[in-house]
């Protein structure tokens with residue numbers, strides 16, 4: 219250490235107010251005060267050292283705290299990781315329970331569907347029902363029966379696809395020595411209305427319902443249904459009737475009102491009435507042994523029909 223540093227330290231120790239007086243005193247008392255000054259300087263230095271030591275201790279404490287904190291952080295992270303690892307097998311459970319909850323919320327709808335179809339033999343529980351422009355499609359099949367009708371202005375004429383299929387079938391039948399022809403094909407709403415009203419005028423509405431479809435409720439209005447050969451029970455048991463029953467599905471047709479299915483179709487057995495569905499569905503329906511109503515899980519009842527009343531008819 220040298221003097222200029224001491225001086226600066228001493229100067230720093232004085233207040234501004236007494237600076238001038240202090241200089242005078244310094245000049246006069248310079249010699250006797252040297253020891254005193256040295257002692258004060260030593261004290262100051264000791265205080266500074268102590269302060270430095272204290273600062274160092276503080277720094278060490280601070281570092282220890284930081285170290286402890288980071289250690290705690292690491293431990294905390296480790297705990298979180300372990301917990302996450304433990305809970306990860308539970309996550310699929312919660313996910314699956316969410317799925318099952320979703321399935322449960324969907325279930326009532328499904329149950330309602332199946333309960334609405336309760337009492338019916340329904341191999342396919344869910345069917346897509348679409349209603350557009352007054353027409354009903356179940357699984358994309360246009361449905362016309364006592365429950366589902368067609369609007370007055372639906373007049374497609376005979377289906378070319380169905381006629382072509384019939385012609386192929388007729389050719390095949392001819393090859394087997396059987397002759398098949400269309401007795402009655404497309405019927406417009408107005409034609410059906412005339413037919414029905416004729417019966418109703420003759421025999422009353424109740425009787426008319428037994429022998430004819432109400433206007434809008436005849437499958438003939440679709441252009442996809444044909445009465446083949448003879449529309450009387452004389453047809454049943456003929457070679458043509460047997461051939462039709464055995465082979466019509468190969469050409470895309472079904473016997474629409476099968477024997478023993480009056481309750482579901484709403485019509486008595488009509489061995490002559492065929493409906494075009496396309497080969498795939500016609501074969502499926504025929505092989506199922508079900509009526510189309512049973513196959514699609516639908517009803518065939520006029521809205522005003524009282525339950526249990528036998529209103530099946532002969533000429534659909």
Ligand SMILES: [Zn+2]
Pocket residue numbers: 438443444445491492533534
């Ligand atoms: Zn018919």
